[in-house]
Amino acid sequence: MTTTLVTVAHGTRRDGGNEVARLLTAAAGERLGGPAVTTYVELSEPLFADVVAGLTEPAVVVPLLLSTGFHLRTDLPEALAEAGAPVRMGPSFGPDPLLAQAQVARLLEAGAQPGQRVVLVAAGSSDPDATADQLAAVAHLARAWDGPVELAVLSGLGTRFRDVVRPGDAVAPYLLSPGFFSDRVAKEAPEGVVVADVLGDHPLVVDLLVQRAQALLATPVG
The missing domain is CATH 3.40.50.1400 (Rossmann fold)
Structure with a gap:
């Protein structure tokens, strides 16, 4: 059974900001050799809640959120409660x-x-x-x-x-x-x-995303 990597970023009305999450997710998916989907809490599509509700196979979720906060405590767990398949979510992306x-x-x-x-x-x-x-x-x-x-x-x-x-x-x-x-x-x-520039899709940020995904994938979901 395939396990999908789902990333979730905050989302912004500026497309360049949303593109960073897409680039990171695509790079991590390529290195992991499996399906990878970028989602957003709000302001951009696809929305995290919609994607997890439509899952038909297990998934692991790596939040691209740098600190603990309302989204990690409330929004994302509420969406996971309605997931269509088994899902495991990791902690905030930072600090690291x-x-x-x-x-x-x-x-x-x-x-x-x-x-x-x-x-x-x-x-x-x-x-x-x-x-x-x-x-x-x-x-x-x-x-x-x-x-x-x-x-x-x-x-x-x-x-x-x-x-x-x-x-x-x-x-x-x-x-x-x-x-x-x-x-x-x-x-x-x-x-x-x-x-300095924002973190963006720096290779070290990709490395961290891959590490977080591998840690979640190490234990079968579901």
Whole structure:
């Protein structure tokens, strides 16, 4: 019986942002040698709830969500309760050392210098567990970068990006895809700040997706 890999991203009205999830899923499916489907919580199709309800064979779900929050606690479990076949879902995609290594690569691509002060900026959440995940991501990045890293957020709990970043800093967006939040980072960054690209479909992000899928596939679903 075939087991399908289903990824679930948040979804955005910007097609370029949704494309990142499709590229990651296609690359992981090719490496795993099995079917892989990209879905979204909202704002883009196919919707996760519709896909899992229509499953006819077992599936594993890897959320492409960087922190714990409402979607992982509520939306996705509610959709899984209506699944048409056995499904196992993994945890949030981050924090993880591989994501930190991908952020380092993006920083260097943007021209940041080793040892430069870095601000990791996350979208933000009202969930305290998401803040704990973001702080863990900061710790991973500080080890990988071997330099000072500060946390900032654009919404929710925590210190706002504009109050943390200063001229001479480098900025590492803790964002998977371009969209509303990456636009805000670029707009709010003061002059003289190096702003790295989002994580995107970096090969290390693909590696993490494959690892998460393999861990779920190691135990038969159903």
